[in-house]
Amino acid sequence: MSVYTPGQRWISDGEAELGLGTVLNCDVRTVTVLFPISQETRTYSARQAPLTRVAFGSGDRIQSAQGWHLRVEDSREVDGLIVYIGEDENGEPRELPETRLADSLQFDQARDRLLTGQVDRNDWFDLRFRTLRHHQRIEQNPALGFAGPKIDLISHQLYIADEVAGRHAPRVLLADEVGLGKTIEAGLILHRLLLTGRVERALILVPDSLTHQWLVELLRRFALEVTLLDEAQSQAYGESNPFEAGQLILASQQWLFANSHRQAQALAGDWDLLIVDEAHHLHWTPGGAGADYACVARLAQATPGLLLLTATPEQMGLESHFARLKLLDPERYRSLEAFRQEKRGYAQVAEAIDLLEQLPGPLHKSPNESAQIQARIAAVIDDADSRALLATLANPESGEDQQQAAQDQLREQLLDRHGTGRVMFRNSRRHVGGFPSRRLNVTPLELPLPYRRVLRRLEQNTDTLGERLVEPGLDHPEIMLYLDAMHRALAEDPLNEPWWRFDPRVTWLLEKLTEIGEEKLLVIAHERETVLELAEGLRVLAGVHAPVFHEGLSLLERDRAAAAFADPEEGYQLLICSEIGSEGRNFQFCRHLVMFDLPLHPDQLEQRIGRLDRIGQRHEIEIHVPVFRHSPGERLLRWYREGMDAFGAPHGVGSELFGAFGDALVEALQDPTGLDEVIHETRALFEVRLAEQDAGRNRLLELNACRPVKAGEVIAAIKELDDDPALPRYLDRALDIFGVDSQDIGGELLHLQPSSQMQGGLPGLTKGEDGFSATFSRARALARDDVQRLSWEHPLVREMMSRLLGGTMGNTALATLRHPSIPGGRLMVEHIFRTYCPAPKALHVSRFLPATAVRVLLDETGANLSDKVSFDGLARHLGKVKKAPARELIKSRQGQLRELMDKAEEEAARELPSIIEAAQSRMHRQLNSELARLKALATHNPAVREDEIRALENELAGLSDAIENTRLRLDAVRVIVTLDANA
Known part of the structure; x- marks a missing residue:
């Protein structure tokens, strides 16, 4: 075991990029090392620390913290610390304690290993160099973080992921319609931020029913291993904070929101990113916040990055939607009334964007018509750049290419500066396209006598029956829709005949199974008891076995049921779900959906259909609804079909319609005389709201949520890596x-x-x-x-590359070369230098200056052969040398090798300025452009946060300093001895 003393200088074997470390403190069990240049601290086991002591020898040139250099001649040890003795640049004798070494000092492990006779295999050396070249190329690819996940290349998902992951501490609402891939978007953003070093710790909060699905999705699609926390696992950590058990923590919302102690521990977690799924369930009103909302608000305030996911951002009304946005940016969304006012102005912007399509080619329009269009667009423009673009677009003498470019730029500016997509991304099926159609199949059935009796009793004794129905947890008025539940709740005799023996829906379902052949069928019913009893009825009446999926099952049991249904070869044909089956689970491999009953709320109806109507669905979706004639269920079906086309496609206004007409609808379900009026009024408001959406906010959101040109560029970059x-x-x-x-x-x-x-x-x-x-x-x-x-992003590939680049594997070698044109007994040395640019991970400096290889091949006279002899050409002709003679040869040529390595350092240094200049140019070109865009955007769009601009300015300055201070270090060295070709 190494002996550690505070002040000693060490480097990390596995994380060389951390720079030169200083031992802060140590005891018999641990040693703590500070790496000042990268602002990181590590604590290691003292017995097995992956550290190498920095110790320089005679002839080495080292730098002090004050900037002067020392050529080492000798050294001595004082109290466990090395003191170097030698001459400075002026030839003056000086001493330099290791505690005063420059933090940016490099330690050439390859040089020291070679001179002490430590040599690796030639194929290791070759692989190390190839790894360095590939790493340099991949780190600069714009698809980094997106090419590895196991996903389809879908434009809107990749556009959103690229846009959001490119921001400093992104805080956005992902609000795509059900089935468009919000989980994949969040996973892509997380994966990209992890790979680029912008995020190290993330907390993911999801509904309890979806925890295992998220766990599997992150592992299978993104190869991300997360720690799933619940109370049992948390207690296993005793007094320790369980939220420090891993870098990525996944937890149930219900568990965390109900436990103030765990909330305090989560708040102490020091997260970089918080992800909250199904965010519309968080409760907030102008009068106060629920415990769930308050918990997320505290976490959001303490966490730089925040992703909120919801398919129905306005499900609970405009106030609730405002509350989500307030979580993202409390300064921007202070006033609910101001938000309402802002929303009304979106129609003008959407109209202006649509009018842009009419302006190219103005010679085909009358001057008056063209002037009117220009005036309507100009009404929402208030800056010189946009006015100049509009003038170019409307100028008859402008060329076609000029007009097209002006149209594209002006459209982007309108979306950027006036759109709402800065904090919210929402794609719809209509905008994305490519989704299969839905077909509603209604089967009217006669009400059996037992159901007619319970309906009659409900009509005659509403008040007294209400009390009886509340006991088993059934709410009035919903109970009238679920006749089997009513029959169960009102049964006088516990041995009363079970409903499935007389309910014609059961017979109808068995016939439907036969009709569809081997195709799979998903059944959703409202009540858990209905699910269990229906499964029992099918088994007893026809020997049909079906897995069930309901809230009474554990997560593991639900997963098993879903897997038993999903298996294409040996799986069950039928799965029976309670309402929980319509939340979060994906069954797009199935195209038949049976609504055994209808939910009262439109959003629940859409969630049910959304289990099948998702990306990946390749067939027309068959929605089967068995409905009893002259029943409340039949009246509800009419309201859904005639009032809002609920089965045709998602439209996002169901919650508002139910809020406006829900009470009247409930009355009409019991007394059909008012149903026609309710349907008529619902339809009128439905059409008004759709028209407003098309004209205003939703139109802007759709235009802004996927910009095809940018999405195409991302996909092209991914395919380049796919086909590499x-x-x-x-x-x-x-x-x-x-x-x-x-x-x-x-x-x-x-x-x-x-x-x-x-x-x-x-x-x-x-x-x-x-x-x-x-x-x-x-x-x-x-x-x-x-x-x-x-x-290139698979964990196995990244781990092998990391070991090669971060350790000593393959950084020395000795080989022989036989070639008829080269006499035997000659020496060549192949040096691989590597740029060294220590900087905080969050800067992601490698996108502009990844570790870059500089190869220098010298013969024994010091002549540079790099341009004449390629790496690959030379490697093909090299032979192996056993380690014992290799060590002897190196020992006998030490002086010559030192001179050649010094000479190679001078040769490599000539190339460094051009590398730095190119990196600075790339960085300034990209970030200056983004900074100018953000500043211009901030004058028009309050969604641009001040801290985002400030962070980008700091990032630019930090990157500039880091790149300017880039140095070269010897990464690998290979000695090549020529042999007589005729021997």
Whole structure:
């Protein structure tokens, strides 16, 4: 075990990018090291710390914290600390204690390992250099973070992810309609932020029923391992904070919101990002906030990044929607009344954007018509840039290309500066397109006598029956819609005949199963008891076995039921769900939906349909509704169909319509005389609201939520990485070196399995276990849940690259070369230098200046052969050398090797200024443009936060300093000895 003393200087073997560290304190068990240049602190086990002591030898040149340099001649140890002795730049004798070494000092492990005779295999050296080149290329690809996830390349999802993940501490509401992939958007944003270092810790809060689904989704699609917390697991941590058990924590909302102690622990978690699913369930009114909303508000205030997910942002009304936006930006959304007023102005902006389509080619219009269009657009423009674009667009002498460019720019400016998409992204099926149609199939059935009796009793004794119905937890007036529940609740005799024996819906359902053949069918009913008793009835009456899915099951039991239904070969044909089955679960592999009864609220109706009507659904959706004639259910069906076209497509106004006419509807369900009037009034308001949406806010949101050109660029960058021919070649070499067996099992599939020689544990591979199947094909991976997709972002690939770049593996080698044109006995040294730019992770400096390789090949005279002899060309002709003679040769040539390494450093240094200049140019070109855009946008759109602009200014300054201070360090060195070609 190493002996640690405060003040000693060490570097991390696995995280060399942290820079030079200083031991802060130590005891018999741990050692704590501060890495000042990267603003990081690490605590390690004293017995197994992955640290290397920094110790320089004679001839080495080192820098002090004050900036002067020392050429080392000797050293001594004082109280466990090294004091270096030598001469400074002026030839004056000086001493430099290690405590005063510059924090930015580099430690050339390759040089020291080589000079002490430590050499690795040639193929390790080759792989290290290739890894460095690939890493440099991939880190600068704009698709970084998006190419690895196992997803379809869908434009609106990738546009939103790219737009949001590019912001400083993004705070947005993801509000796509049900089935358009909000979870995937959130996963993409999280994955990108993690890979770029902008996020290290994230808290994900989801409804209890969706925790396991999120867990599986993040693992299967994004290869992200999260810690799922509940009370039992939290108690296992004793007095420790369970929210510090991992970097990514997933927890149930219901559990956290009900426990103030756990809330306080979560608040102490120091998160970078908070994700809240189903955010419309958070309760807030102008008079006060519910415990759930208050908890999220406290977490949101303490967390830089915030993603709120909801498919129905205005489900609980405009006030509730305002409350979500207030969580995102309390300063921006202070006044509910101001928000109402702002919303009314969106129609003008949407109209102006539509009018832009009419302006190119003004010669085809009358001057008066063109002037009117210009005036209406100009009414929402208040800056010189936009007015100039409008003038170009309307000028008859402008060329067609000029007009098109002006139209595109002006449209973008209107969306940017006046649209609402800065904090909210909402796509609809209408805007995205490509969704299958829905078809409603209604089957009228006769009311059986027992149901007629309970309806009659309800009509005659509403007050007294109400008390009896509340006891089993059934609410009036909903109870009148669920006749089986009424029959169950009002049964006088506990041995009364079960409803499924006389209910014609059961017989109808059995006939429907036969009619659809082998196709799958999802049944949703309102009550849990209905689900259980229907499953029992099908089993008893026809021997049909069906899994059930309801709120009384544990998460694991629900998952098993869903999996039993989803299995395409051995799964059940039928799944019976309670209302909980319409929340969050995805059954798009099924196209038949049976509504065994109808929910009273339009949003619940849409949630039911949304389980099937999702991205990935390839068939027309068949919605089957068995309904009793002259019943409340039949009247409700009429209101849904005739009042709002509820079964045709999502429209987002159902909640408002129910709020306006819900009371009148309930009366009409009992007394049909007023039903026609309720339907007529509902229809009138429905059409008004749709027209307003098309003209105003929703139109702007749709235009802003996916900009096709930008989305196309992201997809093109992803496909470039998907089709990269270098990946299979690289992975084949890496797997061989790391000791992983790869077997082609056909169908574009590989099976990866650890061999007995595997070097340490690797993601998904543990010695003695079977490994996993994988493919490079995105389509093949999407077709099978059990197949992983190999990419540059796959954890296995990233881990192997990280070990190569972060450790010493392959940073030295010795090889022989036989070539007829080169005499034997000559020496060449191949140096691989690497840019070193220590900076806080959050700056993501590698997008502009990733670790960049500079290769210098010198012969024994010091002549630079780099341009004449390529790396690949040389590597093909090299031979192996055993370690013992390799060490002897290095020992005998130490002086010469030192001189050549010094010479190589001078040669490499000549290339550094151009590397820095190119990186600064890339950085300023991108960030200055973004900063100018944000500042211009802030004068028109209050959704641009002041701290966002300030953060970007600080980021630009920090990046500029970090890039300017970039240095080169020797990353790897290979000695090459020529042999006589005729020997």
